[in-house]
Amino acid sequence: MSMDKNIYSFEDYVLRLPPELQPAVLAIHENLLRDGCKCKVESKVSGLFASYSHPKTRRSMLNFGFRKGGAFVRLYADNHSRYLELLHGLPENMAAAVAKSPDCKRLKNPLDCSPTCPMGYDFQIRDTHFQKCRYSCFQFLLNTESVETIATLIEHERKYR
Numbered sequence: 001m002s003m004d005k006n007i008y009s010f011e012d013y014v015l016r017l018p019p020e021l022q023p024a025v026l027a028i029h030e031n032l033l034r035d036g037c038k039c040k041v042e043s044k045v046s047g048l049f050a051s052y053s054h055p056k057t058r059r060s061m062l063n064f065g066f067r068k069g070g071a072f073v074r075l076y077a078d079n080h081s082r083y084l085e086l087l088h089g090l091p092e093n094m095a096a097a098v099a100k101s102p103d104c105k106r107l108k109n110p111l112d113c114s115p116t117c118p119m120g121y122d123f124q125i126r127d128t129h130f131q132k133c134r135y136s137c138f139q140f141l142l143n144t145e146s147v148e149t150i151a152t153l154i155e156h157e158r159k160y161r
Contacts, residue, residue, distance in 0.1 A: 010029055010041055012041065016048060024148070039052050044066075048065070049066075060076055061161065062154060064142070070143065072141055074136070077138045080157075081123065083160070086156055095125050095126070104120025104133045105133070121134060138153070
């Protein structure tokens, strides 16, 4: 099996999105680049995958990708505690996605996960307490109903990084 050695741009990813999502996703991309984030686009089994690393920490801040259900966004919301009011107001389908995401093993028992794991998120949405894995907690399908809320979450995370 040969590895895909092609070089992809973010525009290659965007062109695979439905036309109605392209302007919002491009705006998110441009704002992240303006902040100095580095964007890397790779080909994965499920399609193109874009990853943004923060210029100061070099840690991943955001991913765009594809799954069976369509395009998705994964936000590493390290500063989620600074915009809890926004999390309390998540649309029901997005709050349900958070609820369905796996719990953080390390928050429950530090010996159950790798010691190098940066640990997950401990927070509340409305009346429900969550301890979720940082790698899947804020992963949402990208569609016309979610794109505005996703952009707002990303803006809040950008502001506090």
